[in-house]
Amino acid sequence: MLDIAANQRSYIETCSVTAEKDCRLPVELIRRLAGEGLFAVTIGERYGGLELPALDSIKVLEQLAYADASVGWCGMIFCTTAHLGSFLPEAWGEKIFGVTGQAGTYDCPLAVGAAAPMGRGQVVDGGIRVSGRWPWGSGSHHANWICGGTVVEEKGELIRNPGGDPTVHVMFFEKSQVTLHDNWNPSGLRGTGSVDFEVKDQLVPEGRWTMLGTSRRQIDSPLFRFPFFGYFAAAVAAIPLGIARRAVDDFDALARGKIPSAKQNTLSKSSITQLEFGRAESLVEAAHTYLYCKVDEVWKMVSNGEKISLEEKRQLRLAAAQSTIMCADAVDLLYKAAGGTALQGDCSLQKHFRDIHAATQHRMVSPELLRLSAAARLTDDATVAQL
16 A cells, blocks of 8 residues: 555645645545545455554555645545544444445545534434534545534433543534535645534434444454554654655755855755754654654554553654654754745745644644643643543
């Protein structure tokens, strides 16, 4: 799959300008990538998916982000939502994520959504009736299914988890039940189409939801024993890795060809430039090694049937958050080192700068998760449900 992702780079890049202008990825591009199986990497084998090892799927996402950050981001959303789908009852898992195909192509369903509990639900005969509006609907224009976090009332009382907090139900809506709002016009990750999505008084049939921290996995295999929030965070962090690795390569090419004003030699021969480039490249390599090492450690444990402790979950979150910070710092160094050239619209470094600073805003890799992960070690009363 990694080679397939790499081979799509040229086509992805030809679609990038259109995606930036339209604030969404072209339909033809998503269909092509889905047909190659690139979004089936975290769908269970029992549903016809590829069910790749965790690190292999994260490498695919990094490679897609190397070609274009928005493509990698939407791929990350498709793949993490499919991973969450392993909590669904088997009948719904098959209906939502069932992959078919022939002659080497994949008919791969796509699901997206937001787990933040912005929806309100009421238990009724046959299921739960839901209304709500969620931001950050990345990839929604291309999805067959869209899910949203919801708190639910039954007989006038909120359904709560054993800790006393409202249970977040992640509801899976058919695309036809959802209204997409045209309100995405950001500086970075423009092609993700991360619009608001809304449902009004829509029925979700019995069982077409998961309950965060409460539902049990319905597929017992290493990929789905891998902690969901840890996988989610690592997958998000793969996008800054891809952006930063591409920025390093693009800066290399730029520095070899640019002769700064009033200078005789190329930018690449400047000792200051060499220092800043060395700092940036080492940050990216360190981030890459740190994240991949921690993912691989946990993968070996789940493959051997070992229980994942809070400490392993904590280490995963530290690696995802810190690797993202290092990648953003590296891109900042390269952007500044490129000088005025980086300001121009035809310089890829300005896009990398915009994209990576959009990616850093995701909660899964935010500095808040560094703090929370540290608090889980330093105190006895830290909130650890999302580690």
